[in-house]
Amino acid sequence: MRKPETKSFKKMGDIDPSYIQSTEHRPNLSTFVQVDEIPIIDLSQSNQLNLISEIGKACEEWGFFQVINHGVPSDVSKKVEIESKKFFELSMEEKKKVKRDAVNAMGYHDAEHTKNIRDWKEVFDYLVEDATLVPSSHEPNDLELRTLYNQWPLYPTHFRETMEEYARELEKLSYKLLELVSLSLGLPGDKFHDCFKNQLSTVKLNYYPPCPFPNLALGVGPHKDSSALTVLAQDEIGGLQVKRKSLGDWVPVKPIPTAFVINLGDVFQVWSNDKYDCAEHRALVNSEKERFSHPFFLFPGHHVMVEPAEELVNDQDPAKYKAYNVGKFYANRNRSDFGKLEVENIQIHHFKILD
Ligand SMILES: O=C(O)CCC(=O)C(=O)O
Numbered sequence: 001m002r003k004p005e006t007k008s009f010k011k012m013g014d015i016d017p018s019y020i021q022s023t024e025h026r027p028n029l030s031t032f033v034q035v036d037e038i039p040i041i042d043l044s045q046s047n048q049l050n051l052i053s054e055i056g057k058a059c060e061e062w063g064f065f066q067v068i069n070h071g072v073p074s075d076v077s078k079k080v081e082i083e084s085k086k087f088f089e090l091s092m093e094e095k096k097k098v099k100r101d102a103v104n105a106m107g108y109h110d111a112e113h114t115k116n117i118r119d120w121k122e123v124f125d126y127l128v129e130d131a132t133l134v135p136s137s138h139e140p141n142d143l144e145l146r147t148l149y150n151q152w153p154l155y156p157t158h159f160r161e162t163m164e165e166y167a168r169e170l171e172k173l174s175y176k177l178l179e180l181v182s183l184s185l186g187l188p189g190d191k192f193h194d195c196f197k198n199q200l201s202t203v204k205l206n207y208y209p210p211c212p213f214p215n216l217a218l219g220v221g222p223h224k225d226s227s228a229l230t231v232l233a234q235d236e237i238g239g240l241q242v243k244r245k246s247l248g249d250w251v252p253v254k255p256i257p258t259a260f261v262i263n264l265g266d267v268f269q270v271w272s273n274d275k276y277d278c279a280e281h282r283a284l285v286n287s288e289k290e291r292f293s294h295p296f297f298l299f300p301g302h303h304v305m306v307e308p309a310e311e312l313v314n315d316q317d318p319a320k321y322k323a324y325n326v327g328k329f330y331a332n333r334n335r336s337d338f339g340k341l342e343v344e345n346i347q348i349h350h351f352k353i354l355d
């Protein structure tokens with residue numbers, strides 16, 4: 001059980017080796033550098049052309065930005081913070097009643113791995129559309145599908161309705177962003193709408209307990225999201241960092257009350273034929289304070305083949321990726337969440353067409 005383990009590590013001054021990042025991935029906590037901040041974009045501005053151009057610039061330069069005046073009611077976000085905290089405060093026995101496993105990837109989990117290193121966190125995942133079809137296995141020739149279902153805990157009492165309301169609100173916001181990002185690429189706003197029938201979108205509630213070894217472990221190791229885009233609410237503690245494309249340094253994403261952090265995922269990187277990049281990011285842990293974040297991952301349906309948009313491909317700029325199937329990508333990723341694999345887990349660069 002995770003909680004008691006964490007406490008005893010503290011006493012022993014020892015850490016479970018599965019959490020330890022390789023030297024190159026350990027955060028440098030001793031230097032503080034004043035760095036640029038990722039762009040903050042006001043979604044309520046009336047000048048649509050300006051809005052699209054701000055979004056395009058942020059996507060090109062960072063693949064990350066924050067949005068304010070986004071239309072999600074603040075009481076919805078507040079309720080999520082409260083209910084999520086109440087859930088993670090439950091006893092381990094209670095939380096494990098809705099435990100995820102290798103078959104059902106929805107529910108509670110305390111041993112998620114990123115790139116084969118264990119993350120210092122507990123999570124609760126749920127589908128935006130309950131009962132969603134996914135491939136039965138990662139095997140390319142296995143065409144069988146199965147249905148994923150949500151698992152809801154009995155407590156806290158208002159957990160389910162709160163999380164369902166959050167998902168509906170963030171779904172609306174992510175469709176708005178999907179449209180704006182498409183327009184910023186010179187594509188029709190509704191270019192990708194049909195890809196989201198039977199969407200595989202999920203919400204993840206992240207809880208990062210205080211960690212006595214913030215120099216060795218990470219809340220989430222460096223990774224790129226495999227979504228089309230991600231909309232994330234974070235509390236005031238801070239810890240999220242994005243790797244800047246041009247300089248390769250880690251830039252903190254400053255917590256702004258009521259703002260959402262937006263980042264592009266692998267799917268948009270491929271759709272845009274590398275015009276936009278899916279930025280690598282990670283979350284540090286804090287030795288004194290717990291931290292919460294609540295990302296919404298906008299995913300196409302399992303049947304969708306992702307490939308560069310035909311409008312962005314021509315003789316001078318040929319397709320940089322082979323088409324890949326969303327469901328199979330998801331099934332592969334899911335395998336690596338449950339422990340170390342002997343091989344590198346699936347990454348978008350595996351579909352890159354080499355020059
Ligand atoms: O907690 C955070 O700020 C980042 C979480 C994240 O990157 C993820 O869950 O994919």
Ligand SMILES: [Fe+2]
Nearest residue numbers: 223224225281
């Ligand atoms: Fe992420």
